[in-house]
Amino acid sequence: MTTKQDVADYINSHIESVLDDTEIAHLQSRVDPYLAQALIKIVGDVGRLIEIRDNLSRNETNRK
Secondary structure, eight states, X not given: OXXXXXXXXXXXXXXXXXXXXXXHHHHHHHSOHHHHHHHHHHHOOOHHHXXXXXXXXXXXXXXX
């Protein structure tokens, strides 16, 4: 049986070879931090999703 950690490990090990820098930048600009949090609950700790989720705290503390 495949676990969330297995899925996250697979994505983490293959994302750089499947997506180029432009596609990764597009992904990071389009995915909302709240969506990233929901996806992390589904697929596990994917590095790119964690980076996007962590931008939420930066955005919240930088509000005027």
